Amino acid sequence: MLRLVPARPLVQLCSLENYLLSRTYATASKLPKNFSKRTPPPITTTTTKPKRKTQSPLVKVVDGFKKFKPITPGIRHVRMLINPHLWKGKPVRDLTQALRKKGGRNNTGRVTVRSRGGGHKRRLRVVDFHRQEPGPHDVVRIEYDPNRSAHIALLRSRSKKASQPWSYILACEGLRAGDVVTSYRNGIPNGLVDGYVDDPKGGRKPVDEDNNEATSEAALSLGILRSLTIKLGNVLPLRLIPPGTVIHNLSLDPNGPARLVRSAGTFATMVLHEEQGEYSQVRLQSGEIRRIRSDCCATIGKVSNGDWKGRMLGKAGRSRWLGRRPHVRGVAMNAKDHPHGGGRGKSKGNRHPASPWGLNAKGKRTRKPGPRGHKTGNKFVIRERPRGRKKIALIVK
Numbered sequence: 147m148l149r150l151v152p153a154r155p156l157v158q159l160c161s162l163e164n165y166l167l168s169r170t171y172a173t174a175s176k177l178p179k180n181f182s183k184r185t186p187p188p189i190t191t192t193t194t195k196p197k198r199k200t201q202s203p204l205v206k207v208v209d210g211f212k213k214f215k216p217i218t219p220g221i222r223h224v225r226m227l228i229n230p231h232l233w234k235g236k237p238v239r240d241l242t243q244a245l246r247k248k249g250g251r252n253n254t255g256r257v258t259v260r261s262r263g264g265g266h267k268r269r270l271r272v273v274d275f276h277r278q279e280p281g282p283h284d285v286v287r288i289e290y291d292p293n294r295s296a297h298i299a300l301l302r303s304r305s306k307k308a309s310q311p312w313s314y315i316l317a318c319e320g321l322r323a324g325d326v327v328t329s330y331r332n333g334i335p336n337g338l339v340d341g342y343v344d345d346p347k348g349g350r351k352p353v354d355e356d357n358n359e360a361t362s363e364a365a366l367s368l369g370i371l372r373s374l375t376i377k378l379g380n381v382l383p384l385r386l387i388p389p390g391t392v393i394h395n396l397s398l399d400p401n402g403p404a405r406l407v408r409s410a411g412t413f414a415t416m417v418l419h420e421e422q423g424e425y426s427q428v429r430l431q432s433g434e435i436r437r438i439r440s441d442c443c444a445t446i447g448k449v450s451n452g453d454w455k456g457r458m459l460g461k462a463g464r465s466r467w468l469g470r471r472p473h474v475r476g477v478a479m480n481a482k483d484h485p486h487g488g489g490r491g492k493s494k495g496n497r498h499p500a501s502p503w504g505l506n507a508k509g510k511r512t513r514k515p516g517p518r519g520h521k522t523g524n525k526f527v528i529r530e531r532p533r534g535r536k537k538i539a540l541i542v543k
Contacts, residue, residue, distance in 0.1 A: 210453060224460030227453055229297070231322060233287040238300065241314055242269040245293070247469070265469025268292050274301075274313040275395065275403035277329040277381045277443070281305045285325045285379070288317050288450075295410035297450045299379070301327065316395060316408060318378050318447030327379035330386070331443045334371065342367040346441070378447040384416070384426040385440040391416045395445040396428065396438065404445070407431060411452030414444070432531040433540060476502065 204215045207228065216222035250262030271291050283301040291298045299317040303310070321327075334344040341363055375382055376391065387393060392413045395404035407414045407430065417427040417435060425437045428444075459465055462472075481488025485500045499508040514523040532540050 209456075211456060220461040220463065222460065223458055225456065225458040227451070227457055229290075229451070231288055232297065233289045233300075237269070237271060237289060238312060238314075241272050241300075241312060243272060245270045261471045261473040262469060263471045264466055266292075266467050271298055271314050273298060274310075274315055275397075277315065277331055277445075279303060279305075279308055279310055279313070280329055280332055280335070281308070282326050282328050283313075285321060285323055285327060287323045288321065289314075294408075295451060295454045296408070297410075315379070316445070317450040318394065318445065319411075319450045319452060320447065321379050321450065325379065327377070328375075329381040330375060331381050331383070333383070334375070334386070338374065339367050339371045342371050376446055380446050381443050382446065383441050383443055384428070384438060385419065385423065387416050387426075387444065387446070389416050389418050391446065392448055393428070393444040393446060394449045395443075397442045397444070398438065400439060400441045400443075404443075408449065410449055410454040413448040427528055430531075433537070434527060434531040435529040437526045437528060 204217065206213055206215075208225075210228065211225040212228050213226075214221040214224055245268045247263075247265070249264075250257050250259035252258045270293055271289075273291075282304050284304065286300040286302050289298050289300060297317040298314045299321055301313050301315055303312075305311075315327075333346055334342070336343075371386075372388060375386065376388070381395075392415060394407040394413050396406040396414060397404050398406070412431045414431060415429045417429050419426045419440065420437075423440060426440045427435055428438055429435050476484035476486030477492055477494050479487035484502050485497065485504055486494035489495060498506055501507050531537075
């Protein structure tokens with residue numbers, strides 16, 4: 147049905163807004179003289195949808211991990227880390243190098259490492275494991291590194307004469323943008339603490355018990371030194387780190403790079419300093435106590451991204467993005483391809499687990515024991531890492 151519109155209101159509307167009807171898109175309309183005296187029409191504001199105070203209904207946080215509603219099979223078992231402090235941009239181009247992939251093959255083209263190949267294109271971040279540049283450095287930001295489990299921090303030196311003003315280091319737990327870190331690898335500079343003189347040899351000097359004033363001054367200067375230097379991200383020789391301190395990035399050579407305790411969430415503990423002052427004892431992440439030269443260096447704190455082991459990829463495609471190809475089990479092969487292959491059903495022939503080349507696995511000792519064992523063992527191992535029931539008891543504690 148057609149709806150009839152009264153003519154009178156329509157005529158009035160046309161007379162009032164005649165200047166608008168005559169307007170075109172190419173020419174501007176001329177407003178009447180008494181237009182400003184008219185009462186303006188009521189302003190209708192479009193109400194925007196308020197922001198959701200809670201999180202998305204498809205995402206929830208469980209035990210510090212991000213989980214998703216399983217609207218697709220690929221995200222049913224996904225557990226992602228929550229790191230809102232990470233930099234969302236690209237790394238510094240000058241501090242990266244090209245990574246040429248080889249797919250697990252050597253220079254002759256033969257596969258030496260199985261289940262490798264593909265993956266997303268990456269660039270290597272040049273991480274400074276020496277920390278030779280002295281002076282304070284400002285933490286610009288914390289970044290994600292696809293080539294390691296831990297996060298990295300971008301540093302900028304305050305010195306205008308620095309040979310390397312920008313650098314990457316391993317970020318320790320709790321390090322954030324705006325913090326200041328310092329490297330004391332070359333020793334404590336003179337004048338940092340009144341009354342304290344650094345001894346590079348690290349030997350213990352005999353203390354005169356009768357001179358209480360000198361003893362108290364030395365203890366006071368040492369306490370002030372530790373309050374200034376024992377901070378997250380600072381690099382110190384082992385002789386200047388007090389027992390019980392949590393450290394990482396340990397070097398085995400006084401002038402070499404960091405070798406030990408570099409994975410996400412790992413840490414070592416300073417145990418004691420020997421009387422001669424040449425070696426210090428450190429408890430590693432595995433529980434092993436090892437002797438390390440006192441003039442070697444370490445970084446204060448624990449390696450960042452400690453929840454890295456709790457993540458779950460959720461689907462096979464994420465493994466392929468990381469460059470991991472499918473790994474075929476030995477019992478699924480033929481007898482000619484693997485010692486576990488062949489036979490009827492899921493059986494490996496009642497033999498000890500072995501590699502494809504017949505070497506024993508899962509329990510085979512691959513390193514020589516410490517000084518209490520074989521005569522050619524590692525003399526720097528004071529106590530071996532706990533195994534078996536001792537390891538379980540240590541985990542329970």
